[in-house]
Amino acid sequence: MKLFKNPNIIRDYLSGQSYLADDRLATTVYLAWQLKKPLLVEGPAGVGKTELARALARAMQTDLVRLQCYPGLDEAKALYEWHYQKQLLYIQSSRQDSVGWKELQDDIFSIEFLLERPLLKAFMSPRPVVLLIDELDKSDEELESFLLEALSDYQVSIPELGTVKAKHIPLVILTSNNTRDFSDAMKRRCLHLYIPYPTIEQETAIILMKVPQIKKQLASRLVEFIQTIRKLPLKKTPSVAETLDWARTLVLLGCKSLEPHTVRLSLNVLLKYEQDIEKVNEKLTGLIPEQNNEESEENQEEDCKAAAKTKSEQPLWMSRFDF
Structure with missing residues (x-):
């Protein structure tokens, strides 16, 4: 498959699917495919672990088979x-x-x-697919033990039929939000990748890619504000997914800059607990980054263009009067 010839091609293909991957991520995905090992992706909620599997499925032009884990999920529902x-x-x-x-x-x-069910469906597929075992840390240890056979030899045992081997080895992505540790046996069978919160530059690039309507200066200030409040002792830290929702919200509200009044009105899009909203509102003035001269000049230029456009659209008889 052309996609997995080298890490650079993987990074470019993921970029084509609006997923920004650094060299470490692209190299780990490349090794997972070549070594035929599952990839265990850990990190905070909302940093793009599940989206990585979706982007890889789109880049491979294949199906995404998803097993959503939860307490009580057993072998029958998984296999x-x-x-x-x-x-x-x-x-x-x-x-x-x-x-x-x-x-x-x-x-x-x-x-x-x-x-x-998802696991057997991925094994029986006539072509390689992406098998996403999402939020494995929410499942019980019994399911983890069952997966050891399936993910080491890519085969499962069905008492009435015997051993069923995968027709094509899928690209297996396991995700975890770090709510519990996994056994050494599970970690030994997987390659490990940790996705942290992105840097200011990375998160700004993600916003500009996902929300093309937003101005670069507003995106930069928005990310700077979010990265600042992530350092506060909040009950739920805003994720990248919530950053994107807030960016789209500010575009819908017609914001040209990050103003305290607009921030207060839309904080409930970014923060999910009232106590977190109150905590940020108390320190809001000091948390919003100051507007730089370049941004002010850009906003003034846009206002002038808008005024000129409005004036040019006025009827000829109105242009003779100075309003």
């Missing part, structure tokens, strides 16, 4: 289930033909009666 209703109908219809139990058993426990 397969038997289609009991279909089996029952087949048994009832076979009674008329006096089919023996041995023959009947062979029929009803076949691939035709199998309901593929």
Whole structure:
């Protein structure tokens, strides 16, 4: 596959999918594909772990098969289930033909009666897919133990059918928000990648890529403000996803600069707890970065252009009067 010839190509393809990847990320993805190892991606919530899997699936032009983890998720829901209703109908219809139990058993426990869940679906796919096991840290340790066989040999055991090997080894992405540690056996089978909060330059570039309508100066001040409040003891630190939502909000509100009044009105888009909003509002004046001269001149120039456009659109009889 051309995408995985070298890390530079991976970085360029991800950029084409509006995902900014640094050299370390691109190199780790390259090694995960070449070594046929799962990639365990850890980091704070909302920094782009799940989006990495989506971007890779789009770049590979293949399917994204997602297993969303949660407490109580078991092997049956992750791997397969038997289609009991279909089996029952087949048994009832076979009674008329006096089919023996041995023959009947062979029929009803076949691939035709199998309901593929995400893991088996990825293994049975006729082409390589991206298998996303999302938020693995939310699942129980029993599921983690089950995944050890599946992710080491890319095969699973189904008692009625035997061992099922993957037709094509998928690109496996496991994500975690670091709510619990994994076993050494799981970590040994995976390559590890940690995605931290981006730098000011990286986050500004992400906003300009995802929200092209925003002005560069406003994006820079917005990121500087967010990176400052991330240092506060908040109940929930704003993520990159919330940064993008706030950037789109400011564009919708027609903001040209970061003004205290507008910030107060829209803080609930950025912060999800009232106590965090109150904490930021108390220090708001000192948190908003000062407007530089370049930004002021840019806003003045835009205002002049808008005024000139408005004046040019006035009827001829109005242009004779000085309003």
